[in-house]
Structures are given as C-alpha cells and as structure tokens.
Amino acid sequence: MAKPSISLPPFTRSLSARLLVLTVIFVLIGEIFIYVPSVARYRVVYLQEKIEAARIAALAVEAAPDQMVTEELRKILLVHSGVLQVSIKRDMQRTLILVSEMPHAIGATFVMADNTPWSLIRHAYSAMFGDGERVIRVIGTVPEDREGISVDILLDEGPLVAEMLDYSRRILQLSLVLAAITAGLIFLSLHLLLVRPLRQMSDNLVTFRRDPEDGTTIMRRSRRQDEIGVAQRELRVMQQRVRAALRQKARLAAVGAAVSKINHDLRNMLATAVVVSDRLATSADPEIRKVSTPLLAALDRAINLCSQTLSFARAEEPDPERGEIALAPLVDEVALVLPPAQIDAIQWRNDMPGDLLLWADRDQVYRILMNLTKNAFEAVAAHGPGGTVRVTGGRDGDSIFIEVADTGPGLPNKAREHLFEAFSGSVGGTGLGLAIAHELARNHGGRLELLKSDPTGTVFRATFPTPDAPGRKK
Known part of the structure; x- marks a missing residue:
C-alpha cells in the first residue's frame, strides 16, 4: 500500500526546529546567569593581583638603603606591577612608596573590603560600558601579609577593561560552542524519543482515516513503557475498536436492509390475518369470538413490532x-x-x-x-x-x-x-x-x-x- 502524502510544516515551523531554538535560548540564558557574576569575579581577581604586585614592589623599595631606588628601577617596578602609584598605610600612617612622574586625577575609589556581590557586579559593568580612560584608586590588603598593612594604589582602568572584554569574548565563544553541542544532543534525543514517534503516530492516523477498515493501517504494538508508549498502545486499541464498530455497522446495515424487505412482506401478511381475525370476531359462535380477541391483540403487537423495527433500522433521526x-x-x-x-x-x-x-x-x-x-x-x-x-x-x-x-x-x-x-x-x-x-x-x-x-x-x-x-x- 502506497504511503499517503502528508502535508507537514516546513522545518522552520516544525516541532524539531522549535525544540532546537528553545534549547539554544535556554542554554544561552543559563550562560548569561553564569557570566554576570563571573565577570565581576574576574575584575576582583585582577585588582587583587595588582595590590599584591604593588606590595611586592613596595617591599623591594623598603629593602633598599634609605628606601632610595634609582629612577630606572622605579619605572621598572611600576611597569611590572601595572600601577601608577603605590602607598602603604601602616599604624595609621600612610607612606608614599612609588609614584609616576605625571600626576593623575582620580576617577573613582574602590575599597576591596567594602564590596558586596551587587556592588561588584555594578562596578564591573560600569567599567565595561565606560570609556576606559579613568584612573582608579584601589585600597586593599594582601591576605598573606601578617602585618595588616593596607596597600593604596592608582592604576589605569584601560587595561582592566580590555582584559574584561577579552574574557567576555572567550566566554561568549565557549557559550556558543556549549549551546551548539548541548542543543544538538538534546535535539537528537528529543527527536528520537518524542518527535519521531509523534510523526509516526500522525502518519498512522492519516493512513487509518483514509481506510479504517484495512487491518494493515492499525498502529503497531509498542514496547515502550513511557507516556509515548501508553499513547501508542491506546491509539492501537482505539483503532481496533473503531474498526470493529465499522465492521459491525456494515453488518447491521446489511441486516437492516434485509429486515426492511422482510418487514414489508410480513406486514402485508399480518394485514391479511387481521382482516380474517376481524371476520372471526363477528362470528355467531361465542367460542370463536372468544379466541379472536387475544388473536387480534397478538396481531396488533406483531404489526407494532414491525413498525418499530423499521423505524429503529433507519440510519439516524433527522x-x-x-x-x-x-x-x-x-x-x-x-x-x-x-x-x-x-x-x-x-x-x-x-x-x-x-x-x-x-x-x-x-x-x-x-x-x-x-x-x-x-x-x-x-x-x-x-x-x-x-x-x-x-x-x-x-x-x-x-x-x-x-x-x-x-x-x-x-x-x-x-x-x-x-x-x-x-x-x-x-x-x-x-x-x-x-x-x-x-x-x-x-x-x-x-x-x-x-x-x-x-x-x-x-x-x-x-x-x-x-x-x-x-x-x-x-
């Protein structure tokens, strides 16, 4: 039997495409929820590394005789630490250790100990969406420093913003790759577990609708134990019952046609019997009249049965x-x-x-x-x-x-x-x-x-x- 052609929606509007798009969207949304705090954490780690590098540079200066270093060494220490100025606060006294030649206007001040998760996120995104030309002041401590010295540094925000943007690009690329892989795996799983069985059921329904009395159009028995398997088995049972009902209807229609023909002839016979019974009812013999009364009642019931049977045998009431x-x-x-x-x-x-x-x-x-x-x-x-x-x-x-x-x-x-x-x-x-x-x-x-x-x-x-x-x- 030729497989019937079914008008299926194009792939862009199919269930498979919707599942694929939704999977990609949900994976990207999950990556966004991961990215937002991670970029803030990246900024905190970057600033903490600058504080630790500045502390090491300060130790180098403090180890020099009279804390005096050459101009060349000063520039090298500032360049390697990535800061513009280093100050040390010890015993409530702030000491300027290293400073660049040019003075800088401070655009913002951040105290590492005073940050909250929401403030870290806010500061990170204000830096990323800013012009990146600010000089910021950062105050923090080195966890390994037992003296509890506070390090106060000035640094250019531009390199920080550049690294945050580069980090964001890497996260985006990784997210797209993960989304593609995850979406592909989920799409393949859903297609095999859900979409393909549903399409098979749709094909079967269309085929069954065109010829429900054909036994080959009934859904095959499913061995699956999940909801799809239950639906396939129930569809098979429904098709079997519909097919049986149609076969019974066809047989009843044939019986009804035969009954209608028999009913017509039977009513004519009963009408003749009624005429004869009426004549018996007017007989002079009382015994004959006595017998004719139940006979007439029986004939009336027989005629009524014929009328009701013919009425009930109609296909349906108008x-x-x-x-x-x-x-x-x-x-x-x-x-x-x-x-x-x-x-x-x-x-x-x-x-x-x-x-x-x-x-x-x-x-x-x-x-x-x-x-x-x-x-x-x-x-x-x-x-x-x-x-x-x-x-x-x-x-x-x-x-x-x-x-x-x-x-x-x-x-x-x-x-x-x-x-x-x-x-x-x-x-x-x-x-x-x-x-x-x-x-x-x-x-x-x-x-x-x-x-x-x-x-x-x-x-x-x-x-x-x-x-x-x-x-x-x-």
Whole structure:
C-alpha cells in the first residue's frame, strides 16, 4: 500500500526546529546567569593581583638603603606591577612608596573590603560600558601579609577593561560552542524519543482515516513503557475498536436492509390475518369470538413490532424542525390512538399544564410520548385490571420536562441494566420504544431518564432544554 502524502510544516515551523531554538535560548540564558557574576569575579581577581604586585614592589623599595631606588628601577617596578602609584598605610600612617612622574586625577575609589556581590557586579559593568580612560584608586590588603598593612594604589582602568572584554569574548565563544553541542544532543534525543514517534503516530492516523477498515493501517504494538508508549498502545486499541464498530455497522446495515424487505412482506401478511381475525370476531359462535380477541391483540403487537423495527433500522433521526408546541393537546392526541380497551380498563390522566409550551419538533415529541405511554399501558395491563397512567410536565430551571408515570409492577433489574438498548429494556416487549424515545430526546439536546421503578410503579422523565438555556443554540 502506497504511503499517503502528508502535508507537514516546513522545518522552520516544525516541532524539531522549535525544540532546537528553545534549547539554544535556554542554554544561552543559563550562560548569561553564569557570566554576570563571573565577570565581576574576574575584575576582583585582577585588582587583587595588582595590590599584591604593588606590595611586592613596595617591599623591594623598603629593602633598599634609605628606601632610595634609582629612577630606572622605579619605572621598572611600576611597569611590572601595572600601577601608577603605590602607598602603604601602616599604624595609621600612610607612606608614599612609588609614584609616576605625571600626576593623575582620580576617577573613582574602590575599597576591596567594602564590596558586596551587587556592588561588584555594578562596578564591573560600569567599567565595561565606560570609556576606559579613568584612573582608579584601589585600597586593599594582601591576605598573606601578617602585618595588616593596607596597600593604596592608582592604576589605569584601560587595561582592566580590555582584559574584561577579552574574557567576555572567550566566554561568549565557549557559550556558543556549549549551546551548539548541548542543543544538538538534546535535539537528537528529543527527536528520537518524542518527535519521531509523534510523526509516526500522525502518519498512522492519516493512513487509518483514509481506510479504517484495512487491518494493515492499525498502529503497531509498542514496547515502550513511557507516556509515548501508553499513547501508542491506546491509539492501537482505539483503532481496533473503531474498526470493529465499522465492521459491525456494515453488518447491521446489511441486516437492516434485509429486515426492511422482510418487514414489508410480513406486514402485508399480518394485514391479511387481521382482516380474517376481524371476520372471526363477528362470528355467531361465542367460542370463536372468544379466541379472536387475544388473536387480534397478538396481531396488533406483531404489526407494532414491525413498525418499530423499521423505524429503529433507519440510519439516524433527522434534525428536529423546532416549533412552539402546546403539550396538553399533544398528550390528548396520543390518547386518541390508544386502544379503546386499554383506555376503558386503565385510568388515564392528562395532568399536563395547559399553558406549558415546548420549543421542539412536534412529530418527534409525539413519538416520545407515544412510546412512553404505550409502555406504561402495557406495564399496567400486565399487572392486572385497574391501575393508572399519568402524564404531567413542568419547568425545571432552564429546561422543560415531561413525566409519564404508571402503577405497574416496575422494571426488573435485568431490564434496568440495559434500559435504553434495543431489544432489552422493556418488560415483555422488544425495548425498541425506549431506545427510540431516548434517541429522539438526545436529538433535541435533552435526555430520557428513569426516575423511579419499584413495585408501586415506574416514572420516566424526558427533559428538553429551553431556547434561552446557557450554551443552547436557538
């Protein structure tokens, strides 16, 4: 079978590209959080090294006779220490040890002992984004110096800024390399673990949608134990159930077509039998008339079964053509088509409020009432002579309900388990009436439910949403 062509998004808009870009961005963000304090730390180390170099230069001067050095040695000491001036503070007395020939204006003063993490970051970035032409004064100590001498130096900030920028460039290059390597590894892992299985599932869904009855289009069994594996197995189960349902639907459609043809011929046969039975009912022989009464009832039930089976075999009910219905007169119409013998033997009560109106399909609501009412009469008749069938209704919040109650023996537990399934939800009948009524109620966005069923009787309620109900289309 040829693989179907699937319109996939371009790589720039694909899930893989998004994962790659997001990975690079997150790695760079992490590097930024590392870089910000590291560049401040780099500046502190640089200044501390200058203080230690200045202290060594001061020791060289102090070791000279009378602390006097030649001009050439002074320049060498200043150049190698990288400072412009060195002062030593000992016992609250500050002594100038080395100084360059030219005086310098001090742009800023920094005391190493007074720094906080935030001040170090602020000073580092103010230097980097400055012009780099300041002369700064730095005061600090040498940790190894047991005399506790404070070293006071002046230095040009330009070399410091240059080294910080060079350090930043190295960090940036390293970050890009790390981001590329990390993003590549994460991208490859996610592609193998997530993207490729999702693409396979997408391909399978498209293939299955085009021919769901083909067994080769079902998702292959997955051995993965993670969430993707669960999704693949559930997709496979769903496809198997859909395929089975479609095959069953095809078989039922064939059976329905055959039943429709048989139903047509059977109704003609039953009509002939009814005509003959009517003639038997007018016979002068009382025994024949006695036998004809149950025979006519049986024929009526058989014809009703044929009608209900044909109605249920339809593919689906049409969309309701809604209009305003006065429910009380509609209930009276239902009573007119009930067998007179049932009306005479059972008390019939139409307690529907006269002003209750329903926005629904009149024919479909009529069929709901007819099925519920006929079931109620059959239940009461099976219980013996007497009994009552009552129809009422009202408004409950954003819906209108219709209730059909009878004083029959109630439904057995087996019938309740499959109440609205065809051929299983009725006492002594086919259950098609309840199945059809349930489908018609759902067709209106409502529901049919069993409110009560016990030895004192059964109550069914059909609920319909009103046009102004929340989320209801008018």
